[in-house]
Amino acid sequence: MARRxxxxxxxxxxxxxxxxxxxNNIQVVKAHxxxxxxxxxxxxSARYNQPRGAILSADGVVLARSVQATxxxxxxxxQYPEGPVFGQITGYLSFNYLxxxxxxxxxxxLQAHNRPIKTLGDLxxxxxxxxxxxxxxxxxxxxxxxxxxxxxxxxIVVLDPTTGAIRAMYSxxxxxxxxxxxxxxxxxxxxxxxxxxxxxxxFTPATSLAYQDHFFPGSTFKVVTTSAAxxxxxxxxxxxxxxxxxxxxxxxxxxxxxLQNFGAGFxxxxxxxxxxxxxxxxxxxxxxxIGAAAMLTQADAFGFNQQPPIDLPHSQFxxxxxxxxxxxxxxxxxxxFSSIGQKCTLASPLQxxxxxxxxxxxxxxxxxxxxxxxxxxxxxxxxxYQPVPWLRATTPPTAAAVNHLMTEVVKAGTASxxxxxxxxxxxxxxxxxxxxxxNTATTDWMIAFAPASHPTVAIAVVIPNQRLxxxxxxxxxxxxxxxxxxxxxxx
Numbered sequence: 343m344a345r346r347x348x349x350x351x352x353x354x355x356x357x358x359x360x361x362x363x364x365x366n367n368i369q370v371v372k373a374h375x376x377x378x379x380x381x382x383x384x385x386x387s388a389r390y391n392q393p394r395g396a397i398l399s400a401d402g403v404v405l406a407r408s409v410q411a412t413x414x415x416x417x418x419x420x421q422y423p424e425g426p427v428f429g430q431i432t433g434y435l436s437f438n439y440l441x442x443x444x445x446x447x448x449x450x451x452l453q454a455h456n457r458p459i460k461t462l463g464d465l466x467x468x469x470x471x472x473x474x475x476x477x478x479x480x481x482x483x484x485x486x487x488x489x490x491x492x493x494x495x496x497x498i499v500v501l502d503p504t505t506g507a508i509r510a511m512y513s514x515x516x517x518x519x520x521x522x523x524x525x526x527x528x529x530x531x532x533x534x535x536x537x538x539x540x541x542x543x544x545f546t547p548a549t550s551l552a553y554q555d556h557f558f559p560g561s562t563f564k565v566v567t568t569s570a571a572x573x574x575x576x577x578x579x580x581x582x583x584x585x586x587x588x589x590x591x592x593x594x595x596x597x598x599x600x601l602q603n604f605g606a607g608f609x610x611x612x613x614x615x616x617x618x619x620x621x622x623x624x625x626x627x628x629x630x631x632i633g634a635a636a637m638l639t640q641a642d643a644f645g646f647n648q649q650p651p652i653d654l655p656h657s658q659f660x661x662x663x664x665x666x667x668x669x670x671x672x673x674x675x676x677x678x679f680s681s682i683g684q685k686c687t688l689a690s691p692l693q694x695x696x697x698x699x700x701x702x703x704x705x706x707x708x709x710x711x712x713x714x715x716x717x718x719x720x721x722x723x724x725x726x727y728q729p730v731p732w733l734r735a736t737t738p739p740t741a742a743a744v745n746h747l748m749t750e751v752v753k754a755g756t757a758s759x760x761x762x763x764x765x766x767x768x769x770x771x772x773x774x775x776x777x778x779x780x781n782t783a784t785t786d787w788m789i790a791f792a793p794a795s796h797p798t799v800a801i802a803v804v805i806p807n808q809r810l811x812x813x814x815x816x817x818x819x820x821x822x823x824x825x826x827x828x829x830x831x832x833x
Contacts, residue, residue, distance in 0.1 A: 390415075390416035390417065390418060390419075390437065390525075391416055391417045391418065392417075392418065392453075392454040392470070392472075393408035393418055393454075393472060394406075394408045394418070394420065394435065394452045394453055394454070394472055395451060395452040395453075395472035395473045395474050395475065395719075396408075396474045396475075397432055397444055397445075397452070397474075397475050397476075397477065398474060398475070398476045398477065399424075399428075399476075399477055399479055399480060399481040399484070400476065400477060400478055400479055400480045400481075400509070400714060401480050401481050401482060403423075403424065403481040404423055405422065405423070405424050405428050405431075405432050405477070405481075406420055406421070406422050406432050406444075406445065407420070407421055407423070408420060408421070409421045411525040413525060413526070414437075414524075414525025414526060415525065416437065416525055419437075419523050419524060419525050420434065420435045420445070420519075420523035421520065421523070422434070422518075422519045422520050422523070424481065424484075425518045425519070425520060426516040426517055426518045427481075427484050427485060427488055427512070427516070428479070428481075428484060429443075429516050429517050429518060429519045430443065430511075430512075430513060430516055430517070430548075430549075430550040430552070431443055431444060431477070431479060431511060431550075431654070431712060432444050432445060432519060433445040433446055433519065433655070434519035434522040434523050435449075435523055436522045436523060436530055436534075437523075437524075437525060437527070437530060438527055438530050438531065438534075439522065439530070439534055442548075442655060443654060443655065444475060444477070444654070444712065444713075446655050447653050447654055447655060447713075448475045448713065448716070451472075451473040451475060451716050451724065451725075452472060452473060452475060453472065454470045454471070454472055455470060455471065455472070456469070456470055457469045457470060457471040457718070457719075471718055471719040471720075472719060473716050473717060473718050473719070473724055474716065474717050474718075474719075475713060475715075475716050476713075476714045476715050476716070476717070477712050477713060477714055478502075478507035478508055478509060478711065478712055478713070478714045478727075479508055479509060479510060479511065479712055480509050480510060480832055482828070482832050483500055483509050483510035483825075483828055483829060483832055484510045484511075484512055486510070486824065486825060486828040487500070487510045487511075487512035487825065488512055488514070489824075490820075490821045490824040490825055491512070491514050491805070491821065493514065494514065494805055495514050495515060495541070495543050495545055495551070495805070495806060495807065496513065496514060496551065496803070496804055496805035496806065496821075497511075497512070497513035497514075497550070497551040497552040497555075497691040497802075497803075497804050498510060498511070498512050498513070498552070498691070498801065498802070498803050498821065498825060499511050499552050499553070499691045499692050499694075499695035499801065499802045500695070500799060500800075500801050500825060500829055501695050501696070501698075501699045501710065501799070501800045501801070502798065502799065502800075503698075503699035503700075503702035503703040503708065503791060503797050503798075503799070503800040504703055504708065504729070504797075504798070505708055505729040506699075506707075506708030506709045506710045506711055506729055506730070506732070507711060507714070507727075507729075508652075508710055508711065508712050509799070509829065509832075510825075510829075511550070511552045511553065511692070511712070512552065513550050513551035513552040513555075513691075514551075515541055515545055515546075515547040516547055517533075517536075517537040517547035517548055518533075521533035522534060522537070534548075543806070543807050549659070551691065551804075552690070552691045552692055553650065553652060553654070553660055553690050553691070553692040554657055554659045554660055554690070555659065555690060556659070556662060556663070556688035556689060556690055557688065557689065557690075557691075557775065557777075557785045557787075557804055557806055558683055558684050558687060558688060558689075558775035558776075558777060558785055559683040559687060559688075559689040559694055559773055559775065559787060560682070560683040560684070560773030560774050560775030560785065560786075560787055560814065561620045561622070561625075561682060561683055561756075561771065561772060561773040561774065561775075561787075561814070562683060562689075562694055562697070562771050562772070562773035562787045562788070562789045562802075562814075563681070563682065563683030563687055563689070563697075563773070564617060564620065564625050564681075564682060564683070564771065565697055565698070565701060565744060565748070565771050565789070566637075566640055566641055566644055566697060567625055567628060567629050567632070567637065567640075567681045567682070568613055568617060568744050568747065569640055569644075569701075569735070569736045569740055569741075569744055570629075570632050570636055570637050570639075570640035570641075571613060571628060571632055572736070572737075572739075572740040572743055572744070573636075573640060573736055573737065573740055574632060574633075574636035574639070574640065575631065575632045575633075575636065578613075578628060578631055578632065579612070579613050580612050580613075580614075581612065582610060582611045582612050582615075583610050583611060583612075583616065583621075583623075583624035583625075583627045583628055584610050584624075584627060585608055585609060585610030585611070585623075585624075586602075586603070586608065586609075586610060586623040586624075587602060587603055587606045587607060587608040587609075587623070588600050588601070588602035588603070588606060588623070589601040589602070589623050589626065589627075594626075594630060594673075594674040594675040594677075594678045595673055595674035595675065596671070596673025596674060596675040596676070597673075597674070597675040597678070598675075601622065601623060601626055601675075601678065601679065602622070602623070603621060603622045603623055604620075604622065604774055604813070607619075609621035609623065609624055610623065610624045611624065613628070613747070614747065614750075616628075617747045617748075617750070617751065617755070617771075618747070618750045618751050618753075618754055618755025618756070619755055619756060620751075620755065620756045620771075620772060622682050625681055625682050626678040626679065626681055626682050627678070628681065629677055629678060629680070629681020629682070630674055630677050630678050630681070632681075633677075634665060634670075634677050637664075637665065637677065637680075637681060638664065638665050640736075641664035641665070641687075642664075643733055643734065643735045643736065644693075644696065644697050644700055644707060644733065644735045645662065645693055645696050645697075645707055645732070645733055645735075646662045646663065646664040646689070646693065647661065647662070647663060647664060647666065648661060649661055650662075650690075650692060650693065650696070650710060651709050651710070651732060652692065652710045652711065652712070653711050653712055653713055654712060660690060660692075662688060662689040662690050662693040663686065663687065663688045663689075664680065664686065664687050664688075665677070665680055665686050665687075666686065669685065669686035670686045683773060683775060684775060684776070691802045691803070691804050692710060692802070694787065694789050694802040694804075695789065695800055695801060695802035696710065696800075697735075697789060697802075698771075698789040698790060698791050698800040698801065698802060699791065699800035700733070700735035700736065700741070701735075701736075701741050701744050701745055701748065701769075701791070702741075702745070702769075702791035702797035702800045703741075703797070704738045704741045704742070705734060705735050705736040705737050705738050705740060705741040706731050706733070706734060706735065707731070707732050707733040707734075707735050708729055708730070708731055708732060709729070709730045709731070709732040710732075711727055713725075713727050714726070714727055715727065745769055745794055748769035748770055748771055748790075748791075748794070749767070749768070749769045749794050751769070751770050751771055751772070752768050752769065752770050752790075756772040756813070756814070756815050757770045757771075757772050757788070757790075757815050757819060759815060759819075760815055760819035760820070760822065760823055761823060762823055762826065763827075766792050766793065766826055766827065766830060767792055767793035767794045767795055768790055768791075768792045768793075768794065768826055769790060769791055769792065769794040769797075770788055770789065770790035770791075770822065771788070771789050771790070772787065772788050772813065772814035772815045772818070772819070773785075773786070773787030773788065773789075773814045773818075774786055774787070774812070774813045774814045775787070776810070777806070777807075778807075781810070782810055783806075783807050783808060783809065783810060784808045784809070784810060784812050784813070784817075785804060785805070785806040785807070785808070786804070786805045786806075786808050786812055786813065786814045786816070786817035786818045787802070787803065787804050787805075787814045787818055788802075788803050788814050788815070788818040788819055788821075788822040789801065789802045789803075790822050790826060792826050792829075792830060793830075798829075798830070799826070799829040799830065801822060801825050801826065801829065803818040803821045803822045803825065804818065805817050805818055805821070
């Protein structure tokens with residue numbers, strides 16, 4: 343009997359020790375994890391029953407704020423005064439869905455959190471506060487981008503090439519985040535379904551075309567091909583490429599269809615002779631002579647084939663592709679077409695804005711970002727973004743040479759008819775990518791920066807699904823002109 347009592351005592355003592363260890367594990371080791379778990383009722387209550395910090399534009403316009411809810415289970419809900427103009431950047435704070443955009447990335451600053459202890463009273467009360475997040479994005483430029491697209495599907499990205507600050511990033515279709523922040527399950531569900539349903543052209547309003555969608559970049563990619571020639575095959579810079587209007591099947595290994603210039607015009611020659619008129623046949627030959635390895639290295643140096651480090655929620659759809667294995671089949675024709683922005687080349691507008699910015703900034707691609715600064719409820723500075731180089735895309739001499747060639751595109755090349763004012767000193771490259779079954783439509787592009795002598799702004803414009811005869815200069819050119827003028831006039 344005594345033996346059984348002794349074993350029972352040992353078992354009970356062991357259970358007590360295990361219980362003690364588990365309590366310490368819960369209350370000490372995992373306390374922070376449980377306290378911050380999104381399913382913790384206290385976390386949910388703190389999120390919706392307390393006001394949240396504001397989100398402001400670079401020019402001081404309120405983009406998001408907390409207001410008292412007039413119905414529902416919680417005391418507060420978010421309001422987005424600029425609605426669809428900023429919806430894809432601010433995102434939304436929903437009662438039923440995960441937060442998106444800036445509401446997600448900087449949520450720990452926006453939501454109520456413990457204020458740093460500064461006084462003896464703070465030790466006794468554990469005060470909380472919210473922070474205000476100010477963006478680099480200008481409300482004026484964002485409105486200008488919406489206006490310039492004129493309701494058409496497309497995207498515009500405006501960068502400061504020297505800092506990486508995003509001054510505007512707008513795409514259509516967009517969505518209104520306000521219904522998604524309502525304290526009303528049925529209304530949120532209806533809005534979420536509508537915003538995640540593709541439109542007639544296949545674009546989803548909740549997904550930003552500006553950095554979460556890809557298009558064939560067309561001849562805007564020739565900026566990368568030109569840089570590759572200067573950096574990896576300098577002898578080719580002044581070597582004339584053969585002249586063609588149409589390159590017949592069989593010229594490149596694996597080629598079964600013709601490769602022709604837009605409008606079937608005849609061209610060839612050196613880079614200086616080919617870039618202003620955007621000679622497709624000559625640049626296709628140039629890309630194959632540079633070689634796949636050098637072309638891939640150059641594309642990667644501009645940011646292709648990797649996640650852009652923008653401070654917004656990431657997805658796999660942000661990565662721009664060049665010569666990836668799932669497309670490139672080691673046939674020369676794939677390299678030829680990809681060197682002129684077709685076949686195995688897909689780019690987001692953000693990526694092509696960074697290509698323009700890399701040339702504008704002497705070969706350096708700065709880290710793109712939307713946050714300018716964060717201040718606490720007493721207006722003390724909590725954090726200010728410090729510009730950080732992301733990639734060395736090319737050398738300063740190459741960037742200077744390509745800069746000059748892009749000014750020639752405006753003066754006497756494919757962008758000469760856009761009407762850029764001479765005083766704006768614009769450097770640009772057009773792009774017209776043939777898309778659709780049987781190449782029945784075009785995706786029209788333009789990338790540019792200004793002033794070319796001391797760039798302060800770099801821009802990418804894309805407008806997809808245009809008629810087959812449309813060109814980048816014709817369709818994207820007027821949009822670019824409006825955005826260049828707006829950006830140079832906006833502090």
